[in-house]
Amino acid sequence: MITCEGLVKIYKSDDLEVVALQGLNLHVRDGEMMAIIGNSGSGKSTLLNILGGLDRPSAGQVSVGPWDLLKITEEQLVSYKRDTVGFIWQSNARNLLPYLTALENVEMPMMLSSKVDRAYAKQLLEWVGLKDRMYNKLHQLSGGEQQRVAIAISLANRPKLLLADEPTGSVDTATSDLIMGIFRRLNQELGITIVIVTHDLTLAGKVDRVVAIRDGLTSTEFVKRNPNLDDVQQLGDGAGVGAGGIHSIHEEYVVVDRVGRLQIPKAYLTALQITDRASMEFDGERIIISPPKSLEG
Numbered sequence: 001m002i003t004c005e006g007l008v009k010i011y012k013s014d015d016l017e018v019v020a021l022q023g024l025n026l027h028v029r030d031g032e033m034m035a036i037i038g039n040s041g042s043g044k045s046t047l048l049n050i051l052g053g054l055d056r057p058s059a060g061q062v063s064v065g066p067w068d069l070l071k072i073t074e075e076q077l078v079s080y081k082r083d084t085v086g087f088i089w090q091s092n093a094r095n096l097l098p099y100l101t102a103l104e105n106v107e108m109p110m111m112l113s114s115k116v117d118r119a120y121a122k123q124l125l126e127w128v129g130l131k132d133r134m135y136n137k138l139h140q141l142s143g144g145e146q147q148r149v150a151i152a153i154s155l156a157n158r159p160k161l162l163l164a165d166e167p168t169g170s171v172d173t174a175t176s177d178l179i180m181g182i183f184r185r186l187n188q189e190l191g192i193t194i195v196i197v198t199h200d201l202t203l204a205g206k207v208d209r210v211v212a213i214r215d216g217l218t219s220t221e222f223v224k225r226n227p228n229l230d231d232v233q234q235l236g237d238g239a240g241v242g243a244g245g246i247h248s249i250h251e252e253y254v255v256v257d258r259v260g261r262l263q264i265p266k267a268y269l270t271a272l273q274i275t276d277r278a279s280m281e282f283d284g285e286r287i288i289i290s291p292p293k294s295l296e297g
């Protein structure tokens, strides 16, 4: 579904350049439900905005289904955004029109593509548990309910890919669980590919694969050991990546790119006082990286 190879995004303003993505590689299979995690400023939103067609890549390769997002024309981008991809933001104000009812909000993107299907709009609201609230105006709904309307809206045009930027960032734990349950059902029953950007490691246990981004590059991957295991509780103690929490459900792998580059966590480098060079040995089974051997003596 998604292929990024050496994806670069540079933001330029006056004389300042920020390299937000510096050659990122990512592959997401059709029908996968995965999460992207990373510290603030690591490039998560930049990546999601590029995949959503909201921002243009600077270089490299990025494709979603049949679309090459580097070469896509402005005109094609309109239909890509309308038909292929659905987007959910943390702040649902970007998705919703407050003076319309929940149902009218879901019908709005259908109107824009002249394919209004009231029965489907109602079905979507039922799916997200708002059957009894569909005729309420948005301002009569709670924040969590509005976020569920936003999910229904993002699905209005039957996208194949759903992108969610911190979808549970502003709701309580119960609503967050509900939203993740909706995602899982959409993924399993409709086969929609789902990519979730999050700071929240408790979400990680609910997806098949977690990719960590560091400094604009994919650094580590966590793959669920048992894909049928759909919980969670083990991660509920706020344990961080690397602190053991995520490892109870997922196996951790370091990402190695096509030319053999990988990122070594800063904490490891600091612990061994490795700065600009290291020694590397291969013993037939393992590759061992250690502080550079002193040439003196």
Ligand SMILES: Nc1ncnc2c1ncn2[C@@H]1O[C@H](COP(=O)(O)OP(=O)(O)OP(=O)(O)O)[C@@H](O)[C@H]1O
Binding pocket: 011, 012, 013, 018, 019, 020, 038, 039, 040, 041, 042, 043, 044, 045, 046, 047
């Ligand atoms: N429009 C922009 N103009 C200039 N720099 C930008 C722009 N958008 C993002 N950046 C910079 O690009 C880098 C990556 O930002 P991005 O928003 O993708 O990070 P993030 O991982 O989503 O962070 P957060 O979790 O805080 O949202 C940051 O250094 C950021 O300051």
